[in-house]
Amino acid sequence: xxxxxxxxxxxxxxxxxxxxxxxxxxxxxxxxxxxxxxPKAKKAYSRIDNDTDATSGFACQxxxxxxxxxxxxQVRVDLRVFPLVVIQKTAAGFSDRxxxxxxxxxxxxxxxxxxVRAGSAxxxxxxxxxxxxxxxxxxxxxxxxxxKDIRLALVRAALAEALPQTK
Amino acid sequence: xxxxxxxxPFRFARIPGIESxxxxxxELGEFHFLEEATFxxxxxxxxxxxxDAFLDLRSKHFxxxxxxxxFWPFAVSQYRARKxxxxxxxxxxxxxxxLRCEHxxxxxxxxxxxxxxxxxxxxxxxxxHAVDRLFEAPSRDLKVEFQGGEPLLAFDRLxxxxxxxxxxxxxxxxxxxxxxxxxxxxxxxxxxxxxxAHKINLSTxxxxxxxxxxxxxxxxxxxGYERTVAGIEAAHAVLGNDAVSALTxxxxxxxxxxxxxxxxxxxxxxxxxxxxxxSPYGFARLTGARxxxxxxxxxxxxxxxxxxxxxxxxxxxxxEETYTTILLQHILTPFPTGYVDLRSPTGxxxxxxxxxxxxxxxxxxxxxxxxxxxxxxFRLGTADQSYRELMNSPAAxxxxxxxxxxxxxxxxxxxxxxxxxxxxxxxxxxQGTMRGHRPSSPFCQKQTALFQHLFRHLxxxxxxxxxVLTSWVxxxxxxxxxxxxxx
Numbered sequence: 001x002x003x004x005x006x007x008x009x010x011x012x013x014x015x016x017x018x019x020x021x022x023x024x025x026x027x028x029x030x031x032x033x034x035x036x037x038x039p040k041a042k043k044a045y046s047r048i049d050n051d052t053d054a055t056s057g058f059a060c061q062x063x064x065x066x067x068x069x070x071x072x073x074q075v076r077v078d079l080r081v082f083p084l085v086v087i088q089k090t091a092a093g094f095s096d097r098x099x100x101x102x103x104x105x106x107x108x109x110x111x112x113x114x115x116v117r118a119g120s121a122x123x124x125x126x127x128x129x130x131x132x133x134x135x136x137x138x139x140x141x142x143x144x145x146x147x148k149d150i151r152l153a154l155v156r157a158a159l160a161e162a163l164p165q166t167k
Numbered sequence: 168x169x170x171x172x173x174x175x176p177f178r179f180a181r182i183p184g185i186e187s188x189x190x191x192x193x194e195l196g197e198f199h200f201l202e203e204a205t206f207x208x209x210x211x212x213x214x215x216x217x218x219d220a221f222l223d224l225r226s227k228h229f230x231x232x233x234x235x236x237x238f239w240p241f242a243v244s245q246y247r248a249r250k251x252x253x254x255x256x257x258x259x260x261x262x263x264x265x266l267r268c269e270h271x272x273x274x275x276x277x278x279x280x281x282x283x284x285x286x287x288x289x290x291x292x293x294x295x296h297a298v299d300r301l302f303e304a305p306s307r308d309l310k311v312e313f314q315g316g317e318p319l320l321a322f323d324r325l326x327x328x329x330x331x332x333x334x335x336x337x338x339x340x341x342x343x344x345x346x347x348x349x350x351x352x353x354x355x356x357x358x359x360x361x362x363x364a365h366k367i368n369l370s371t372x373x374x375x376x377x378x379x380x381x382x383x384x385x386x387x388x389x390x391g392y393e394r395t396v397a398g399i400e401a402a403h404a405v406l407g408n409d410a411v412s413a414l415t416x417x418x419x420x421x422x423x424x425x426x427x428x429x430x431x432x433x434x435x436x437x438x439x440x441x442x443x444x445x446s447p448y449g450f451a452r453l454t455g456a457r458x459x460x461x462x463x464x465x466x467x468x469x470x471x472x473x474x475x476x477x478x479x480x481x482x483x484x485x486x487e488e489t490y491t492t493i494l495l496q497h498i499l500t501p502f503p504t505g506y507v508d509l510r511s512p513t514g515x516x517x518x519x520x521x522x523x524x525x526x527x528x529x530x531x532x533x534x535x536x537x538x539x540x541x542x543x544x545f546r547l548g549t550a551d552q553s554y555r556e557l558m559n560s561p562a563a564x565x566x567x568x569x570x571x572x573x574x575x576x577x578x579x580x581x582x583x584x585x586x587x588x589x590x591x592x593x594x595x596x597x598q599g600t601m602r603g604h605r606p607s608s609p610f611c612q613k614q615t616a617l618f619q620h621l622f623r624h625l626x627x628x629x630x631x632x633x634x635v636l637t638s639w640v641x642x643x644x645x646x647x648x649x650x651x652x653x654x
Contacts, residue, residue: 092576093606095607136179137580144580150231154242
């Protein structure tokens with residue numbers, strides 16, 4: 001890990017080396033009725049974004065490595081906060097520009113590594129974009145789960161008589 | 168007073184350019200914009216029942232409260248209407264009566280054969296089998312489209328098929344619409360009279376002003392533009408303006424001339440134009456590097472074209488962009504369109520069958536184009552097999568398995584899903600997998616950009632652009648004073 005490094009909340013360390021990372025807008029998409037356990041935020045979190053809801057639970061760490069070849073980024077996400085499927089979906093959304101690798105760092109932490117594809121332009125705000133999309137997809141996942149029964153009932157009722165009748 | 172309510176299924180999106188609001192789209196295709204804070208309170212079940220947002224969301228079926236009994240009949244009926252194409256089976260039946268053509272367009276998706284190559288015409292036996300399959304399809308409403316090559320070069324066979332279908336239909340009593348996709352270069356008064364007598368519509372191609380059209384569509388003996396224009400004028404005179412439609416294929420060179428292309432259509436008395444990007448099918452794939460472009464370039468072209476069209480409409484002349492109208496119909500009405508590429512489950516197989524000149528049956532027109540370069544993935548069987556055999560073929564099953572957008576990665580969480588489609592044929596051609604990889608899919612990129620552009624307009628309900636766009640759905644023109652009249 002070099003260049004710069006940050007931890008948004010609840011992290012063991014917060015390094016000021018390198019350019020400061022500041023959320024451009026409040027963390028979004030908090031779905032307070034989630035049953036997922038939410039760790040309490042610590043002061044480091046408010047340093048990143050004073051307006052952010054302390055329960056939003058963005059547990060992301062980013063490393064930008066400068067070396068030979070394509071620049072690499074790493075985002076770390078806390079599995080206690082974000083379901084694995086949402087991390088996978090979010091990471092997949094960036095796979096047009098980046099080669100994305102997901103690996104387990106520890107029992108509670110997932111690392112998502114991004115390497116810019118040859119010929120693709122890297123996003124200038126990858127951590128913000130990843131963070132925003134992660135929150136949105138988390139919320140979407142919760143809405144989908146919560147409304148699943150209604151959706152199934154709707155589809156079942158609507159299509160019960162819709163099978164084509166051939167001669 | 169805060170009340171108890173449940174969320175109904177919906178997805179949401181952030182539209183670039185509308186930073187303060189979030190777009191919500193429910194399973195029924197209804198949409199609503201909410202401020203971020205209100206959206207949070209809505210998801211937290213914290214809206215109060217006297218709030219405008221609560222009342223709006225309830226009326227648009229985004230939530231269920233104590234009045235849930237009012238939700239279900241409407242929601243079921245609307246979802247059923249949106250998916251009603253499933254109950255009819257394929258309604259579009261394409262007869263490729265010949266591959267012969269006098270043009271050698273660089274983006275043509277199918278094989279180009281000389282005019283005297285009778286080996287590339289559909290035989291009577293194949294045509295008879297295809298007509299049998301047509302009437303085995305359960306749909307009451309059928310559309311028979313004659314494709315090529317240039318179908319008018321095999322006019323005798325085409326006429327024979329039309330008469331055979333009409334003869335059979337005297338007992339079948341289906342609602343059948345005929346369309347010929349033609350360059351109109353060689354249409355004769357006799358052929359036009361036949362079209363008039365049998366209520367056959369014509370679909371042709373004009374790529375823009377003379378120079379652009381002739382460069383895009385080189386023809387043996389030259390003069391393609393002049394011959395097409397002469398054909399359009401003759402067809403308008405005999406069949407009426409509404410019986411002739413046209414589309415333009417956008418090449419790299421076309422990107423610089425959106426206004427000139429539209430003005431050409433206006434000068435030819437068309438009330439619609441279909442701005443069709445290049446397709447990655449058949450031989451078109453081989454020329455793509457020379458005449459192709461990136462999705463962003465097409466979107467910039469499209470936005471310029473739409474702006475020009477809106478100006479024309481605001482000046483009192485009705486003229487629509489057909490693809491935009493299809494998207495708007497999906498957004499603003501619960502009724503499906505006949506456009507098979509934007510269906511989920513897929514319109515290939517379920518919406519269309521293609522009978523090729525050689526007796527093969529394909530899941531879609533694009534499927535037979537792929538076959539011309541040796542990819543037979545979408546070949547369901549042959550015309551002498553029964554409808555049931557074709558629909559149960561391994562190829563059909565593979566298409567259907569990949570053709571439900573609700574189950575596809577990237578699509579399942581997309582707010583535009585109710586308006587969009589899976590298009591497994593495109594993704595197979597472009598990405599080598601029917602399921603596709605949405606983040607890098609040009610189809611997905613194009614659709615997302617178009618939906619975002621339209622929703623940026625729809626966000627402001629009271630502007631002139633929205634009046635024009637909604638007039639396209641209603642097929643009514645708006646005049647300079649703002650009132651509407653029949654287009």
